[in-house]
Amino acid sequence: xxxxxxxxxxxxxxxxxxxxxxxxxxxxxxxxxxxxxxxxxxxxxxxxxxxxxxxxxxxxxxxxxxxxxxxxxxxxxxxxxxxxxxxxxxxxxxxxxxxxxxxxxxxxxxxxxxxxxxxxxxxxxxxxxxxxxxxxxxxxxxxxxxxxxxxxxxxxxxxxxxxxxxxxxxxxxxxxxxxxxxxxxxxxxxxxxxxxxxxxxxxxxxxxxxxxxxxxxxxxxxxxxxxxxxxxxxxxxxxxxxxxxxxxxxxxxxxxxxxxxxxxxxxxxxxxxxxxxxxxxxxxxxxxxxxxxxxxxxxxxxxxxxxxxxxxxxxxxxxxxxxxxxxxxxxxxxxxxxxxxxxxxxxxxxxxxxxxxxxxxxxxxxxxxxxxxxxx
Amino acid sequence: xxxxxxxxxxxxxxxxxxxxxxxxxxxxxxxxxxxxxxxxxxxxxxxxxxxxxxxxxxxxxxxxxxxxxxxxxxxxxxxxxxxxxxxxxxxxxxxxxxxxxxxxxxxxxxxxxxxxxxxxxxxxxxxxxxxxxxxxxxxxxxxxxxxxxxxxxxxxxxxxxxxxxxxxxxxxxxxxxxxxxxxxxxxxxxxxxxxxxxxxxxxxxxxxxxxxxxxxxxxxxxxxxxxxxxxxxxxxxxxxxxxxxxxxxxxxxxxxxxxxxxxxxxxxxxxxxxxxxxxxxxxxxxxxxxxxxxxxxxxxxxxxxxxxxxxxxxxxxxxxxxxxxxxxxxxxxxxxxxxxxxxxxxxxxxxxxxxxxxxxxxxxxxxxxxxxxxxxxxxxxxxxxxxxxxxxxxxxxxxxxxxxxxxxxxxxxxxxxxxxxxxxxxxxxxxxxxxxxxxxxxxxxxxxxxxxxxxxxxxxxxxxxxxxxxxxxxxxxxxxxxxxxxxxxxxxxxxxxxxxxxxxxxxxxxxx
Numbered sequence: 001x002x003x004x005x006x007x008x009x010x011x012x013x014x015x016x017x018x019x020x021x022x023x024x025x026x027x028x029x030x031x032x033x034x035x036x037x038x039x040x041x042x043x044x045x046x047x048x049x050x051x052x053x054x055x056x057x058x059x060x061x062x063x064x065x066x067x068x069x070x071x072x073x074x075x076x077x078x079x080x081x082x083x084x085x086x087x088x089x090x091x092x093x094x095x096x097x098x099x100x101x102x103x104x105x106x107x108x109x110x111x112x113x114x115x116x117x118x119x120x121x122x123x124x125x126x127x128x129x130x131x132x133x134x135x136x137x138x139x140x141x142x143x144x145x146x147x148x149x150x151x152x153x154x155x156x157x158x159x160x161x162x163x164x165x166x167x168x169x170x171x172x173x174x175x176x177x178x179x180x181x182x183x184x185x186x187x188x189x190x191x192x193x194x195x196x197x198x199x200x201x202x203x204x205x206x207x208x209x210x211x212x213x214x215x216x217x218x219x220x221x222x223x224x225x226x227x228x229x230x231x232x233x234x235x236x237x238x239x240x241x242x243x244x245x246x247x248x249x250x251x252x253x254x255x256x257x258x259x260x261x262x263x264x265x266x267x268x269x270x271x272x273x274x275x276x277x278x279x280x281x282x283x284x285x286x287x288x289x290x291x292x293x294x295x296x297x298x299x300x301x302x303x304x305x306x307x308x309x310x311x312x313x314x315x316x317x318x319x320x321x322x323x324x325x326x327x328x329x330x331x332x333x334x335x336x337x338x339x340x341x342x343x344x345x346x347x348x349x350x351x352x353x354x355x356x357x358x359x360x361x362x363x364x365x366x367x368x369x370x371x372x373x374x375x376x
Numbered sequence: 377x378x379x380x381x382x383x384x385x386x387x388x389x390x391x392x393x394x395x396x397x398x399x400x401x402x403x404x405x406x407x408x409x410x411x412x413x414x415x416x417x418x419x420x421x422x423x424x425x426x427x428x429x430x431x432x433x434x435x436x437x438x439x440x441x442x443x444x445x446x447x448x449x450x451x452x453x454x455x456x457x458x459x460x461x462x463x464x465x466x467x468x469x470x471x472x473x474x475x476x477x478x479x480x481x482x483x484x485x486x487x488x489x490x491x492x493x494x495x496x497x498x499x500x501x502x503x504x505x506x507x508x509x510x511x512x513x514x515x516x517x518x519x520x521x522x523x524x525x526x527x528x529x530x531x532x533x534x535x536x537x538x539x540x541x542x543x544x545x546x547x548x549x550x551x552x553x554x555x556x557x558x559x560x561x562x563x564x565x566x567x568x569x570x571x572x573x574x575x576x577x578x579x580x581x582x583x584x585x586x587x588x589x590x591x592x593x594x595x596x597x598x599x600x601x602x603x604x605x606x607x608x609x610x611x612x613x614x615x616x617x618x619x620x621x622x623x624x625x626x627x628x629x630x631x632x633x634x635x636x637x638x639x640x641x642x643x644x645x646x647x648x649x650x651x652x653x654x655x656x657x658x659x660x661x662x663x664x665x666x667x668x669x670x671x672x673x674x675x676x677x678x679x680x681x682x683x684x685x686x687x688x689x690x691x692x693x694x695x696x697x698x699x700x701x702x703x704x705x706x707x708x709x710x711x712x713x714x715x716x717x718x719x720x721x722x723x724x725x726x727x728x729x730x731x732x733x734x735x736x737x738x739x740x741x742x743x744x745x746x747x748x749x750x751x752x753x754x755x756x757x758x759x760x761x762x763x764x765x766x767x768x769x770x771x772x773x774x775x776x777x778x779x780x781x782x783x784x785x786x787x788x789x790x791x792x793x794x795x796x797x798x799x800x801x802x803x804x805x806x807x808x809x810x811x812x813x814x815x816x817x818x819x820x821x822x823x824x825x826x827x828x829x830x831x832x833x834x835x836x837x838x839x840x841x842x843x844x845x846x847x848x849x850x851x852x853x854x855x856x857x858x859x860x861x862x863x864x865x866x867x868x869x870x871x872x873x874x875x876x877x878x879x880x881x882x883x884x885x886x887x888x
Contacts, residue, residue, distance in 0.1 A: 038838045045841050150841045169834075222440045222849055222876065223414075258414070263879070276871055278550055278882075285883040296880035299440050300873060301849050303882065 006032045006166075008352070009181050009191035011173045011205065014044040015149055015341040016330050017197035018156035021165050023345035027353060031165040032189055033157065034181060036172035040153030043199050043337060046306020048218065048254055048264055049149040050231060051339050052089055053141060055108050059315055059363035064336060065114060066359050067343030068143065074342065081151040083257035089144035090119070090127060090230045092251070092291060093136045098235040102139045109141070116141050128232060130292050146231055146254050149338045173198075176205050178326045193352060195328040196321075199309040202331035206321055209366065211332045214310040215268040217281050222299040223259035231255070234291060249284040251291045261298065263288050265335075269310075276305050310334040318347045318364040328352070329366045383452035395519055396605035397507070398443035398454055399424075399431050403606050408691050409590045410443060412457050415824040418690055420590030422821070422854070424600030425512055426505055427578050427720075429822060429849040440849065440876075444604060445543070446560075447507050469562030470884060475501040475539070477775050478555065478568035480546055480723055483511020484761055485753025485768035486574035487529045492772025492781070493572070494536035501566060502538055503557055505545040505875075509533065511576050512596055513761055516603040529765075541566075546723050547881065548872035558877045563884070570748050570775040573736065574768060575723050577754035579617075579714035580857045582805075583819045583827065584812035586686030587713075595625045595714035602632055609633030611709040614695050616640040616683045618803045619716040620760070623668050626675060629712070637706055639672070640681040640697055642715070643803050648679060651802040654795055660762070661795070684812055686711055716803050718857045719755040725870030741774035741782055742767055750775050759796035766792060810862050819862070820855040822848020827862075836865040849876045 008024050010017045013035035024031045038045075051071045053064045071084075078084050093099045102118055109116045117140040119127060124138045161167055168189070175182040180190040196202050200213045234251040252264040266284045271277070281303055289296045311317065311332040321327045328351070330344050347364060350357040362368065379394040385405035392401045399421055402410055409418035410431050421431035426445040434455040435441040443454070477493040479486045482504035494500045502509075510517050514526040522530065533540075544557040544564060555571075557564050579594040586592065593601065595617055602608045613634045615626045618641060626636045641648070655662045681699035686692055694707045721731055730737045730745035735757040742750045750771040753764035766789045773782035813819065815828035823844040833839040836846070836859065845859070846852030846867070851874070856867035873882065 038834075038841060041837065041841060154842055219879070219882070221879065224439070278548065278872065282883050285879055289879070289883055296878065296883060298879050299849070299876045300879045300882060301851070301876050302847070302871075303873065304871065 004030075004190070005180075006030045006189065006191040008032075008193045008195060009034065009189055010195045010197055011176070011181060012042075012196070012198035012201070013039045013153065013157055013167065013169070014042050014197065014199055015040060015153040015156070015338055016199070016333060016344055017195070018153040018160070019341040019345035020195055020197055020330055020348050021160040022156040023349045024352070025160045025163045025165045027349055029352075031160060032191065033160070033165060033167050034171070034173050034183070034189065035167065035169045037169075039157055039169070040150035042201075043306055043308055044149045044153050046216070046218070046304065047149060047308070047335065047338060048252070048262055049147045049338050050089075050254070051145040051147060052336075053109070053114055053144065054336065055105060056314060057363075059360070060336075061108075061112065062359040063316075063340050063343050063364070065112070066346075067340045070342035070346070071145065071339070072143075078147075078152065079155055081148065082155060083148040083151070084145060085147070085255075085257050086143075086145045087255060088140055088142040088230045090124070090232050091139040091141070092124070092131065092232055092234050093138055094234065094236065095136050099136045101235050102137060105139050114141070115143060128228060128230060130227060130294055131232070132291060132293055135291075140230070144231060146256070147338065148256070152338070173205060176324075176327050178324055193326050193328060195330055195348060197330040199331055199333070199337070200307045202309060202329065206327065206329060209317060209321075209329065209331070210311050211309050211317070212269060212311075213272070213307040214334065215266070215271040215274075215305055215307055216264065216335070217266040217276060217284055217303065217305045219263045219281065219285065219300055219303040220256075221261045221263070222301055224261060224298055225259035227261060227298075228253060228255040232291070234287075247280065249280070249287045251287045253288055253292065253295070260301075261295070263295065274305055274307070276303050308334045309337075315363055316340060316344060317366040318344050319351050319361065319366055322367040381448045381450050383448055383450065383454060385454045386456055392448055393605055396448050398433065398435060398441070398446045398448055398452070399601060400605035401448050401452075401454060402431075402433060402443055402456060403601075407456050410456050413588070413821065413824050417588060417824070418590055419588060419821070420691075421593060421601060422581065422597055423578060423594050424597035424604070425515075425578065427850060427853050432849075444601065445505065445507065471562070472565040472567070473501060473539070473541075474567040475499045476568070477501075477570045477572060477772070478503065478566055479572045479574055480504075480555070481511065481574035481576055481753070482506065482509040482540065482542070483574060483576045483753065483764070484513060484529065485576070485764035485771075486511070486572070487533050488765045488768025489572045489574055489750070489752050489772035489775075490538045491529070491532045491536050492769045493570075493776045494538050496773065496776035496778050498776045500536070500538045501541065501568075503541040503544050503546060503555075503566065505543065507543050509540065509542075512600060515600055545875045545877070546726070547875050547877045549726050556881070558875075558881045563881045570750065571727065572768075572771045572775055573724055573727070573729070573744070573749065573751040573755055574753045574764075574771075575720040575755050577717035577719050577758055578853065580716050580718050580861070581713075581854055582715050582809055582812065582858055582861065583817050584683060584685060585814050585817050586688070586692075588818055588821055589686050589688050589692045590690070591688075591692035591709060592686050592711045592713065595621055595712040597714065598710055598712035599625045599628050602629065608710075610635065612637050612707065613710045613712055614638045614640065614683070614697075614706055614708045615712045616681075616695070616697075617714040617716070618642045618805065619714070620799070621714060621717070623665075623672060625712055627668055627671050630672070630675070636672075636675050637708055638697065639675055639677045640683065640699075641677070641679045642682040642806055642809065644680040647802050651798060654798045682809065682812075683711065683713060715805055715809070717754060717758045719758065721755060722870055722874040724751060724755060726872060726874050740786065741779065742771035743774065748775075757793075757796060758800060759792060760799070763789065763792040763796055805861060813862075819858055820845040820848065822850050822855075825855075830859065830863070836867050837869075839865070851876070
């Protein structure tokens with residue numbers, strides 16, 4: 001039994017929990033973070049680590065662009081092992097239909113003061129000579145970046161603990177209550193508020209929330225410096241990422257600071273098995289090779305699979321649980337948790353302190369009406 | 377006279393004997409190192425057997441090629457330290473093969489298993505990552521200087537109509553009864569009814585200051601390089617570490633003209649005495665040991681002695697040794713240093729075999745916890761050549777429904793296993809070796825992760841995530857056993873590909 005009462009108990013030391021801890025401590029709260037395993041060892045480790053603006057919905061745009069600006073502010077403080085690389089993103093259009101989408105995106109971003117640049121076929125190859133010939137063009141988003149997320153989670157958490165936050169690791173939380181959290185060894189940690197930031201595990205602590213596991217695969221190569229300059233993503237990504245029913249793959253490759261290439265991506269619902277699915281991996285790689293044929297000749301060092309915490313309307317749950325007002329949620333970030341972790345932490349703290357946020361909070365409140373996603 | 381091969385290393389013409397490996401050509405060319413590490417250190421080969429990835433060079437434009445595993449060809453263009461890379465449209469062949477018994481590993485256990493299975497009339501295929509048969513102990517002996525025993529087994533294997541697939545690494549098991557292998561030609565899918573794993577062992581390397589200098593190699597590592605054509609004549613060598621391998625290596629190097637300055641065994645005399653008695657009880661081994669010792673008479677052999685630092689400017693020039701409270705420096709050209717052996721368990725892990733204390737668990741017929749999968753030799757526990765041959769034969773017979781033939785070897789196996797247990801007790805590593813590395817010494821050589829960074833990590837997975845330890849192309853094969861010894865970490869999770877392969881090999885898995 002802990003004798004002291006913390007202001008906030010944060011469950012989960014992934015990037016979202018770490019960011020929340022950092023933000024809470026900055027506002028003078030006393031914080032305990034409880035992690036059952038390794039800091040940044042869940043979806044934070046399994047994912048690609050992009051810091052991107054997205055335009056699926058106004059709310060998603062608001063959260064990603066707000067978060068991206070927070071990352072940019074933080075960048076000078078990040079240690080080198082976070083491998084922050086402002087490489088930018090190129091959304092690749094395979095055909096004229098996808099070029100229409102490029103122009104739509106350009107309009108969308110330009111209206112919202114995000115710098116973007118339309119590339120025609122020649123400019124695309126000039127920007128990324130390894131792409132195959134015959135692609136229609138693309139959209140460059142120079143403000144996007146990639147990071148090595150586990151190191152970022154550790155940095156945020158260490159910064160929080162240096163300012164007084166307490167990390168309890170090794171023992172999982174089995175119950176959230178209005179008075180604190182109970183660990184599997186029976187210990188109780190008293191706190192005024194709890195924050196469930198356990199990603200794919202969050203429904204087990206907050207039953208009934210709309211968070212499902214969505215499996216993904218990645219592969220990393222040996223070092224091939226300057227093979228690519230930008231993160232490259234197919235525009236078809238939108239179609240596949242949004243398909244809620246079927247398994248899908250999409251071309252998404254990142255050049256890492258190390259010179260390695262990180263190749264994604266795949267999406268599968270209803271798979272509980274964290275093993276690499278060889279057929280899915282093969283489909284994913286084949287898709288990547290359609291865009292960059294030379295990828296096939298590179299040496300692959302490791303492949304792995306992990307789970308995203310997905311919600312039906314593609315937006316995270318940030319704020320008090322619909323049932324227990326002293327139990328907060330910060331989960332359901334799916335593939336954007338690295339980007340949106342910093343914004344999420346601000347929104348959580350704004351609500352805890354009952355102050356206005358820089359972006360509209362409504363679309364992220366866990367009590368929002370469950371809604372089916374509508375996509376263009 | 378063997379035919380010579382002419383190739384170029386960093387633009388310089390080099391001529392090497394036929395069947396030399398590219399690593400030999402690089403060393404003969406006068407190059408002092410093979411690659412630059414991720415922090416810019418110059419590196420050369422360590423293991424000599426395709427596992428450490430320190431000998432990577434660019435061969436005909438293909439970067440990250442393991443020079444110790446690639447035979448030289450006329451006109452080859454080899455580049456060290458190359459920052460350029462080109463990728464070639466090769467390796468796209470897709471083929472498939474089927475057999476009754478598939479043996480992984482063409483060392484003594486694998487050869488014995490294959491011969492015994494073939495004797496029962498089974499269609500047998502052996503697959504091995506090395507360019508020829510013999511594993512590490514009989515590496516290159518098919519071509520020259522084979523011991524009588526090796527020559528006999530090679531001959532048996534040749535006449536048994538076994539199919540050999542060399543230069544091919546197993547990287548995945550798409551379904552039960554199928555393994556995928558990759559070679560420079562492409563991917564081969566091999567279907568089998570019974571599988572015998574004879575994946576052998578690799579050396580344990582422990583970090584100490586200077587261990588990443590070029591010309592600091594494994595003990596077996598240096599021997600393998602010499603077997604692949606490295607000229608050692610007149611070179612001063614310190615042989616250090618632990619285990620009976622040290623004497624065999626020293627003897628081999630001397631025979632090839634090396635000046636062995638010192639053999640340093642970390643085990644104490646007190647531990648070695650019961651081992652000596654054990655040898656005497658096993659008459660064959662005693663005779664071998666006596667012969668070996670006689671041949672090495674005149675070579676300084678110290679027990680309770682180990683290297684504490686290797687020195688040199690860009691390449692090795694001297695080693696600091698310690699024995700008790702005494703330490704001194706020995707000038708040398710090579711340090712051949714290995715701290716006993718650890719089984720290669722990646723394929724066993726891939727197939728799902730139960731592994732206990734770093735050895736594959738087998739029953740009396742060498743069958744693993746997975747039905748129809750057998751394991752023989754070092755992967756079931758470090759036991760040496762004779763035990764490997766016996767276990768291989770037992771597995772080969774058992775896999776082809778000849779239990780009576782298998783049983784004939786049970787008694788001899790029991791005796792040899794007792795001896796193996798004694799051997800492993802004798803050469804257990806002393807705790808002082810945990811304190812050799814300094815805070816700034818690299819433990820993971822692929823990613824240049826220092827001891828200091830690892831000391832604050834709670835375990836292997838956290839270390840991987842937060843320091844990149846074990847995240848390089850050797851996939852933890854070198855730093856894994858070292859961190860198990862240093863920190864008692866459990867190196868977990870085997871997942872495909874269990875060896876680095878071309879992306880293509882994972883993309884186009886389906887073959888006709």
